[in-house]
Amino acid sequence: MADHAHSSDPAVQAQLDRLAALSPGRDILGLERIAELCARLGNPQDRLPRTFHVAGTNGKGSTCAYLRAILEANGRKAHSYTSPHLVRFNERIRLAGELIDDALLAALLEEVLDQAEGLQASFFEVTTAAAFLAFARVPADDCIVEVGLGGRLDATNIIPAPAVCGIASLGIDHEAFLLAPEAGTPEEPAVRIAWEKAGIIKRGAAVATLAYPPALTAAIAARAADAGAALFSEGRDWSVEPEGDGFRWASTRGKVAPMLHTTMAGAHQMRNAGLAIAMLHLAPEPRPSDNDIVRGVAGAFWPGRMQQLGEGPLTALVPKTGKLWLDGGHNPDAGVAVARALDGRSPLHIVCGLLRNKDALGFLRPFANRIASFQAVPIPGHEHHDPKDLCHWVQSELGISDAQPCDDVTAALHFIADHRAPADVLICGSLYLAGVVLELNGEPPV
Numbered sequence: 001m002a003d004h005a006h007s008s009d010p011a012v013q014a015q016l017d018r019l020a021a022l023s024p025g026r027d028i029l030g031l032e033r034i035a036e037l038c039a040r041l042g043n044p045q046d047r048l049p050r051t052f053h054v055a056g057t058n059g060k061g062s063t064c065a066y067l068r069a070i071l072e073a074n075g076r077k078a079h080s081y082t083s084p085h086l087v088r089f090n091e092r093i094r095l096a097g098e099l100i101d102d103a104l105l106a107a108l109l110e111e112v113l114d115q116a117e118g119l120q121a122s123f124f125e126v127t128t129a130a131a132f133l134a135f136a137r138v139p140a141d142d143c144i145v146e147v148g149l150g151g152r153l154d155a156t157n158i159i160p161a162p163a164v165c166g167i168a169s170l171g172i173d174h175e176a177f178l179l180a181p182e183a184g185t186p187e188e189p190a191v192r193i194a195w196e197k198a199g200i201i202k203r204g205a206a207v208a209t210l211a212y213p214p215a216l217t218a219a220i221a222a223r224a225a226d227a228g229a230a231l232f233s234e235g236r237d238w239s240v241e242p243e244g245d246g247f248r249w250a251s252t253r254g255k256v257a258p259m260l261h262t263t264m265a266g267a268h269q270m271r272n273a274g275l276a277i278a279m280l281h282l283a284p285e286p287r288p289s290d291n292d293i294v295r296g297v298a299g300a301f302w303p304g305r306m307q308q309l310g311e312g313p314l315t316a317l318v319p320k321t322g323k324l325w326l327d328g329g330h331n332p333d334a335g336v337a338v339a340r341a342l343d344g345r346s347p348l349h350i351v352c353g354l355l356r357n358k359d360a361l362g363f364l365r366p367f368a369n370r371i372a373s374f375q376a377v378p379i380p381g382h383e384h385h386d387p388k389d390l391c392h393w394v395q396s397e398l399g400i401s402d403a404q405p406c407d408d409v410t411a412a413l414h415f416i417a418d419h420r421a422p423a424d425v426l427i428c429g430s431l432y433l434a435g436v437v438l439e440l441n442g443e444p445p446v
Contacts, residue, residue, distance in 0.1 A: 005089040005123075009102035015109035016089070022116060023123045029153035034125045038158055040115040041129060044136035045159045048143045049079070052279055053159065053205075055147040055197040056168025058333050059272045062264065062302045063168050064144050066276035070296030072097055074288040076141040081131040081156070083124070083148050086304055086328075086435035087444040093131045096140045099446065108134055124148050128155040152199020161202035164279045165229075167209040168272065170194050170216055171333030191219050198223035206282035210275055211235040232278055240274035242267065249277050249293075256290050260297045265306035265325075266341035273297045303445045304328040304434035306341050312441035317413040319422040324413075326438070328431035330354060332362035338428065339367035347372035349420055351412040352390065352429040356383040360390055361397055363429065368394075373420050374403040375412035379433050409437055 007013045038045055052067055054060045061082050071078045077096035085091040093100040100108075108130040116126055128148070135143050145162070147154045170193060194216040201207055201223050209220060211234040224231050232238065238251035246261040247270045256277065262269050277293055288296070309315050309324045318324045325348075329338055342348065350371050354360045364371075374394050376387035387405030394400045402420075406412035409427060416425060427437050438444055 005085065007089060007102070009106065011106035012089070012102050012109070015106055015113060018113050019109065019123060019126055022113065022121070023126065024120050028122045028125075029150060031153060031155070031158055033119050033121045034128060034155040034158045037112070037116055037119055037121055037125060037129045038132065041112065041133055044129075044132040047136040048132065048159065049135075049140050050283070051143040051145060051159060051162035052164050052166065052283070053145050053147070053156065053162040053200050054166040054168060054279075055151040055154075055200050056166075057171040057193065057197070057331065058329065058337065059168035059268060059275075060146050060166075062269060062272040062300075062305055063166055063275050063279075064146050065302040066273045066297060066300045067144050067279065068094070068097070069300035070276060070280060070288050070293050071142050073296035073299065074286070074292040077139070078142040078144055079135045079138070079140045080144040080146075081128070081135070082146040083127075084431055086431060087439045089127075091445050092127060093134060095134055095138045100134060104134070105130075122155075125155045128158075132159075147197070147200060150193075150199070151197040153196075154200075157200055161204035163284055164206045164208060164282045165200050165202075166275055166279045167197055167200075167207070167220065168275055169210060169268070169333060169337075170197060170212055171331055188215070191215050194219045195223065201227045201229055203227045203229070205229060206232065206279075208232045208238075208275055208278035208282055209234065210271060232282055234271070234274065234278070238274065238278045238281075240270050242270060247274075249274055251278065251281060253281050256293050258290055258294050260294060262297050262300065264300065264302060265308075266337055268337040268340065269305075273300070303438060303443075304431055306338070309437070309441050310443060312443060314409065314413060314437065314441040317410070317417055318425055319417060321422045323424045325424060325426045326434055327426065327428045328434035329428060330358050330363060330430050332359060332366070335363040335366040338426075339370065342367055342370045342426075345370065346423060349373045349375070349416045349423055349425045351375045351377060351406075351409055351416075351425060351427040353377045353379040353387075353433040354385045354390065354429040355379060355432070356385055358385070358429075360385055361393055364394060364398060368398040368400065371398075371400050372402070372423055373416065374400050375415060376403070376405045377407070377409055377412055377433070379430050380408075380436060382430075382432050384430075409433070409440065
């Protein structure tokens with residue numbers, strides 16, 4: 001599913017239109033084009049500050065958010081490159097903690113596109129090169145880079161060995177790209193994906209990971225061994241222990257003495273925070289203090305992940321007795337995380353849209369017993385499952401009789417308010433849909 005973007009700034013939009021015309025319009029894995037493009041730009045990826053590189057199927061964006069928040073609590077300036085954006089393209093590139101401004105973004109895209117002629121570089125390759133060019137020019141203490149797709153052949157993997165690699169939650173997603181037959185690669189899907197994600201491990205980098213099933217751990221350990229790197233793994237080397245409404249972090253390298261609290265909902269966010277702390281424990285000096293970690297974890301925020309929406313046009317449609325939640329998860333493992341976050345809650349009204357290449361039932365099945373009613377919606381501007389099909393599947397396969405297609409999110413919320421008993425509402429199924437919701441409710445990421 002190809003990326004695209006729009007901007008209210010004419011200069012930025014002119015470059016985005018140019019990018020759309022020049023790029024092949026689809027995701028392409030491989031380092032040949034990004035390597036050539038960066039070479040034409042003077043190899044900015046070789047001039048980054050201390051770098052943290054994060055891969056994973058789910059949770060890598062949240063891990064990056066925790067990393068940035070902790071580093072900033074330590075008084076450091078951090079660049080970050082994440083994807084996709086939810087409302088504005090600028091969200092992908094933070095320079096020393098601030099979203100890139102339109103004037104600089106337009107100039108960078110123009111410079112990169114001038115050098116991209118004839119390369120057939122993808123949207124993500126061009127924007128990655130633009131981010132690295134910005135990071136090489138604007139002073140900062142640290143750089144946080146989120147993998148876009150996979151790891152081994154992702155455009156971000158053009159960087160030299162980072163200070164620390166992190167591998168977040170692993171699951172099945174983007175199968176068409178990551179499971180294509182290739183000589184010498186694992187055949188079992190989950191193992192192959194773990195192997196691909198671990199392709200970011202380079203000689204000289206430290207590596208922190210979550211805990212995985214044995215076969216996946218073995219695949220990652222083999223990658224690390226080939227690079228001469230040791231794994232710092234959840235369960236064996238570090239752990240997160242929930243306690244009351246917080247959690248504690250401990251490891252073979254020491255512990256964070258105070259109790260930790262995160263405002264991001266779900267037990268999976270404690271583990272994402274734990275991975276960020278593990279990465280920082282592996283990093284070369286300076287390292288944040290316990291107090292920095294406590295403040296950073298408490299202050300971290302990543303939009304569209306079990307986010308309770310604030311006052312706005314959409315929340316005004318929900319009865320005062322209910323809350324409006326938003327989550328951009330879209331694969332089976334994300335469904336499991338959503339189910340755990342909903343554990344103990346009364347059933348919710350669900351508003352869901354899913355891209356056509358996503359496993360709809362795999363995502364919805366884990367929390368089917370939490371669905372009071374189901375409203376299916378399209379995802380504007382993207383190929384998506386027909387809402388009528390989604391409703392048919394949840395009725396026939398999940399036994400949810402109360403399911404109906406709606407024209408859009410606003411129509412779905414009106415329907416719930418007019419025809420269903422008051423309860424919390426969860427809008428879910430796609431980060432692209434999450435972006436639409438945040439824009440409609442007047443809560444763009446900042």
